[in-house]
Amino acid sequence: MHKILIVAPSWVGDMVLAQPMFKLLHARRPGLALDVLAPGWTAPLLERMPEVRRTIAHPFRHGELALAPRRALGRELAREGYDQAVVLPNSLKSALVPFFAGIAVRTGYVGEMRWGLLNDARRLDERRLPQMAERFAALALPRDEALARPLPAPALNVGGAERRAALERHGLAPQRPVVALCPGAEYGPAKRWPAPYFGQLAQDLAKNGYEVWIIGSPNDAGIGEEIARASAGACANLCGRTTLAEAVALLASSALAVSNDSGLMHVAAALGKPVVALYGSSSPAFTPPLSGAATILKLDLPCSPCFQRVCPLGHFNCMIQLTPARVLAAVQSARI
Numbered sequence: 001m002h003k004i005l006i007v008a009p010s011w012v013g014d015m016v017l018a019q020p021m022f023k024l025l026h027a028r029r030p031g032l033a034l035d036v037l038a039p040g041w042t043a044p045l046l047e048r049m050p051e052v053r054r055t056i057a058h059p060f061r062h063g064e065l066a067l068a069p070r071r072a073l074g075r076e077l078a079r080e081g082y083d084q085a086v087v088l089p090n091s092l093k094s095a096l097v098p099f100f101a102g103i104a105v106r107t108g109y110v111g112e113m114r115w116g117l118l119n120d121a122r123r124l125d126e127r128r129l130p131q132m133a134e135r136f137a138a139l140a141l142p143r144d145e146a147l148a149r150p151l152p153a154p155a156l157n158v159g160g161a162e163r164r165a166a167l168e169r170h171g172l173a174p175q176r177p178v179v180a181l182c183p184g185a186e187y188g189p190a191k192r193w194p195a196p197y198f199g200q201l202a203q204d205l206a207k208n209g210y211e212v213w214i215i216g217s218p219n220d221a222g223i224g225e226e227i228a229r230a231s232a233g234a235c236a237n238l239c240g241r242t243t244l245a246e247a248v249a250l251l252a253s254s255a256l257a258v259s260n261d262s263g264l265m266h267v268a269a270a271l272g273k274p275v276v277a278l279y280g281s282s283s284p285a286f287t288p289p290l291s292g293a294a295t296i297l298k299l300d301l302p303c304s305p306c307f308q309r310v311c312p313l314g315h316f317n318c319m320i321q322l323t324p325a326r327v328l329a330a331v332q333s334a335r336i
Contacts, residue, residue: 295330
């Protein structure tokens with residue numbers, strides 16, 4: 001049995017965008033055992049990817065070198081006898097565990113001074129591989145092989161019992177189609193559609209026969225409260241009240257999601273849900289939802305995309321000028 005270890009990214013969206021690469025590895029090696037080294041909190045995503053045999057949780061904090069613990073983990077994983085490691089993050093520290101494990105083939109992009117740590121180090125051609133998912137997927141191929149498109153689509157498996165349990169846990173019994181609002185974006189406020197706009201949209205959706213839930217992480221709790229107030233009671237605010245596993249199950253129970261360019265946008269797309277994706281400072285040319293059921297809304301202003309955390313010009317027009325009426329029209333045009 002061929003065994004591959006994936007050193008995975010830490011962001012929700014990036015983890016979903018790695019799944020096409022997992023699928024390509026399996027297509028090339030039937031019977032492959034694929035394990036993923038990742039932060040423990042990402043397990044609810046990996047557990048819903050049938051391509052993953054085992055999630056190996058690591059304790060390392062973002063930016064933490066932790067050289068001795070990484071060496072110890074590498075020596076422990078050496079007993080697994082992996083044939084290859086594929087390192088998706090570009091940092092030096094992310095390549096340490098496969099090196100310490102003595103894995104024979106260690107694949108990844110050149111990144112942050114990783115010569116020696118990687119012995120199958122690739123140079124990234126950003127023009128040839130503009131999308132993050134493509135960059136991950138290309139690492140599943142031999143060095144000189146061109147990547148075929150379209151990529152296999154991400155697909156998270158969520159069962160009916162899991163959905164019912166999440167609904168019961170949060171006292172939800174929807175009688176109408178549910179639109180999930182995902183107002184968070186961990187990268188920064190320049191990626192977030194204004195909370196008052198989400199509130200107005202919730203009111204408009206309720207008037208048009210939809211039930212509305214706000215779904216997000218504990219970091220989104222304040223935004224969720226602001227949207228709930230602006231909606232005048234038109235939505236249920238679940239931000240910060242769910243686990244990631246429950247958030248995934250609730251998105252699976254919805255009919256459609258309206259989301260910033262965020263991890264939950266990619267989760268909703270991987271669940272096969274129609275998604276209305278709102279882009280301002282970022283670009284769908286880099287991280288689009290990998291779904292034929294996605295509608296991308298963006299204004300293409302001269303200053304956008306800037307890829308900044310905060311609007312460098314101070315006006316935030318890329319999101320301010322994207323009106324609730326336009327987003328409502330996109331929801332109504334979607335096939336639910």
